[in-house]
Amino acid sequence: MSKTIIISNRLPVQLQISDGGLTATPSVGGLATGMKSVHSGGESLWIGWSGLTDEETPKALEADIDKALEKHGCAKVGLTEKDIEGFYFGFSNRTIWPLFHYFLEYSEFELEFWNIYKAVNQKFADAIIEKSEEGDTIWVHDYQLMLVPQMVREKRPNTSIGFFLHIPFPSYEIFRTLPWREELLGGLLGADLIGFHTYDYERHFLSSVRRLLGLEVSFNDVYLDHRTIKVDSFPMGIDYKKFKDAAVSNQKNTNEKRSDLQIKLDNHKASAPDTKLILSIDRLDYSKGIAKRINAYEYFLNKYPEYKEKVRLIILAVPSRSNVPQYQLLKKEIDELVGRINGELSTVNWTPIWYFYRSLPFENLIDLYTSSDIAWLTPLRDGMNLVAKEYIATRIDKTGVLILSEMAGSAYEMNEALLINPNNFEQQADTLKKAITMPREEQVARNMFLQNRLERYNVEVWANEFMNALNRKSEGENPNISQKVSDTILKEIGNDYTKAKNRLLFLDYDGTLAGFHKDPQKALPDEELYALLDKLHQQENTTIFLISGRDKQTFTKWFLPKGYNMIVEHGVWISRNGEEFKLLEQVKDEWMGKIKPVLESFVDRTPGSFIEEKNYSMAWHYRNTDPDFGEKRATELNTVLTSLIGNDDISVLNGNKVMEVKSSNVNKGRASVRILGEDDYDFVFAIGDDWTDEFMFQELPDSAVTVKVGLKKTQAKYHVENTKRVRELLKTFTEK
Ligand code: ADP
Ligand code: G6P
Numbered sequence: 001m002s003k004t005i006i007i008s009n010r011l012p013v014q015l016q017i018s019d020g021g022l023t024a025t026p027s028v029g030g031l032a033t034g035m036k037s038v039h040s041g042g043e044s045l046w047i048g049w050s051g052l053t054d055e056e057t058p059k060a061l062e063a064d065i066d067k068a069l070e071k072h073g074c075a076k077v078g079l080t081e082k083d084i085e086g087f088y089f090g091f092s093n094r095t096i097w098p099l100f101h102y103f104l105e106y107s108e109f110e111l112e113f114w115n116i117y118k119a120v121n122q123k124f125a126d127a128i129i130e131k132s133e134e135g136d137t138i139w140v141h142d143y144q145l146m147l148v149p150q151m152v153r154e155k156r157p158n159t160s161i162g163f164f165l166h167i168p169f170p171s172y173e174i175f176r177t178l179p180w181r182e183e184l185l186g187g188l189l190g191a192d193l194i195g196f197h198t199y200d201y202e203r204h205f206l207s208s209v210r211r212l213l214g215l216e217v218s219f220n221d222v223y224l225d226h227r228t229i230k231v232d233s234f235p236m237g238i239d240y241k242k243f244k245d246a247a248v249s250n251q252k253n254t255n256e257k258r259s260d261l262q263i264k265l266d267n268h269k270a271s272a273p274d275t276k277l278i279l280s281i282d283r284l285d286y287s288k289g290i291a292k293r294i295n296a297y298e299y300f301l302n303k304y305p306e307y308k309e310k311v312r313l314i315i316l317a318v319p320s321r322s323n324v325p326q327y328q329l330l331k332k333e334i335d336e337l338v339g340r341i342n343g344e345l346s347t348v349n350w351t352p353i354w355y356f357y358r359s360l361p362f363e364n365l366i367d368l369y370t371s372s373d374i375a376w377l378t379p380l381r382d383g384m385n386l387v388a389k390e391y392i393a394t395r396i397d398k399t400g401v402l403i404l405s406e407m408a409g410s411a412y413e414m415n416e417a418l419l420i421n422p423n424n425f426e427q428q429a430d431t432l433k434k435a436i437t438m439p440r441e442e443q444v445a446r447n448m449f450l451q452n453r454l455e456r457y458n459v460e461v462w463a464n465e466f467m468n469a470l471n472r473k474s475e476g477e478n479p480n481i482s483q484k485v486s487d488t489i490l491k492e493i494g495n496d497y498t499k500a501k502n503r504l505l506f507l508d509y510d511g512t513l514a515g516f517h518k519d520p521q522k523a524l525p526d527e528e529l530y531a532l533l534d535k536l537h538q539q540e541n542t543t544i545f546l547i548s549g550r551d552k553q554t555f556t557k558w559f560l561p562k563g564y565n566m567i568v569e570h571g572v573w574i575s576r577n578g579e580e581f582k583l584l585e586q587v588k589d590e591w592m593g594k595i596k597p598v599l600e601s602f603v604d605r606t607p608g609s610f611i612e613e614k615n616y617s618m619a620w621h622y623r624n625t626d627p628d629f630g631e632k633r634a635t636e637l638n639t640v641l642t643s644l645i646g647n648d649d650i651s652v653l654n655g656n657k658v659m660e661v662k663s664s665n666v667n668k669g670r671a672s673v674r675i676l677g678e679d680d681y682d683f684v685f686a687i688g689d690d691w692t693d694e695f696m697f698q699e700l701p702d703s704a705v706t707v708k709v710g711l712k713k714t715q716a717k718y719h720v721e722n723t724k725r726v727r728e729l730l731k732t733f734t735e736k
Pocket of ligand 2: 010028029030031032142143166167320321
């Protein structure tokens, strides 16, 4: 039976060796806690790092380790100390993590880290290949493994691969500072589906793909060679029921069953019933804004001194990545801050901050969530922040106030929380006051909405939505595109070609017979193409027409000596068997003088764009502009031109990164139908890649074989992936 392979650096359990035996502790962090619920429910294998390096693993314990992991449906990837240093503490957490969280100044660009990151990603990819079978679905997680999708794709081209990023994807301006940016994007694009927590991260990613790789992006599809990659946002949920049920049983606990922590919390509440408990829980990470939060707390106590002795801040900081220098510095900073504030403000009856630096068992987490009146989470940047969702899920009587940074991914879905900018102390102090004094009814009203949403869009729904989107993708569901020219279809077309007594072929040039070039004049035909066209042209009972939007001078230079039939400028000119070009259509050109200054003003305002002047049309090319800016300008130009030309016989064509203004009565459809009418043809074939070719696909009779190059929406019957495939297809004709 096919299964799902989950793959992440961190497994849901971490192994340790103590007293010669193995202990397994649950992992902390959004990825592991969230995916754990998904994993336990289904047929899946989770591959990741066990928490022990190869050096720490005695040979005698190897089998026990595999067995211990197997119990949790997991399998390990063996990593050495050097791997962990360069891959985990190095590239993952000293380069990517700070950069993607906008801590540019903390980001280290070390070649050695990068090389080890690549090698370790390869180890994970190899483990997937080894442990999976054809038909399995692969789900790769997070920033530690961004190269894995492409590494797996190379060995298993037809496997369905999903990737989810649990941290923010930064804006292009930040991402482009990374020396290995193209490689990372290429690694991710090995996946069929790439998921992010929010639309903004998705947008940033797509912008980097367009700008850095120059790939075509349409809505949320990326076109790469013969594949489309879907990019979408799936905000991760929590195991709502687990947290709610835990809170219910916590409430039912009788005195003896209460944890020590709960007893301490209850005693505190009993001794000071009008004191509010404010909770802050995070991994000890600079992205979480813990130091700023403590400073803001001091600011609040100074601004509203009446709350001294009336509030207590509980800080739970979970040790994290302690080999990374920035984390060590942060630990020191927090220790000192808490010490200073407690030293300065404590009274005999009151300590303003209770500080815990440790990981707590799940039950204690629930004790804290259920006992705190306010959760105060102020990350400076956070992919999602599940703690915010978990706090709300445990509030079974619907009381409690969540103060949440608007820089957290979860803020997008938690509008009813009190959203703050963590850098604005004034706002934070006022919001704390508002939270402390918020009437119970308002708390209930806000939490009701939040809980409904969290319950509905829980982690299981999240995972299902992702997997369904991935399955739809691998089943090839794409209503917009035509049928691919498979081997069987190619054979059928070939048979019709052989049987036919009189054949007519229309072949577009740019993007079909030849690839694009920054300078259109440099997209010259190569020897292979000439040889192919010669063979077709010389075949008995076969008429080929090159049909293009190009100007006649260029095609005269490139193809006239060859004697091929040609139609250029979308159907204005025709040349047969090496004769000079003649007019095929009577067209007007007086309008050109009026349109030219408009196009020139767009060239001036759009760096990288230029005008191509043909005899009866003018084209504004924007392939070499910034892609987003180019598209924007093209829309603007379209509006300007459409209003300018009114009902004239002039029309604007949107081609592939080009806008062309020309007479309305000229198009490839009209031209091809005219040629078709000149003789009795029993095999008609047309192939092209862009919008201008759609006229042919539309107007040629149903019996014609029409082929689109690329995966875009089309009227053609079939599609092939790229120019290489076009040539392969035409080559089969020459062999008939
Ligand atoms: P991140 O993934 O950056 O650590 P999240 O808030 O998304 O941040 O996820 C943190 C996860 O770790 C939550 O699911 C939370 O329950 C868990 N967690 C946080 N603190 C502790 C702790 N002290 N002990 C055990 N689990 C914790
Ligand atoms: C974040 C990351 C996870 C990571 C977790 C804990 O949630 O997105 O990939 O596992 O933090 O960090 P750690 O370095 O301990 O795995």
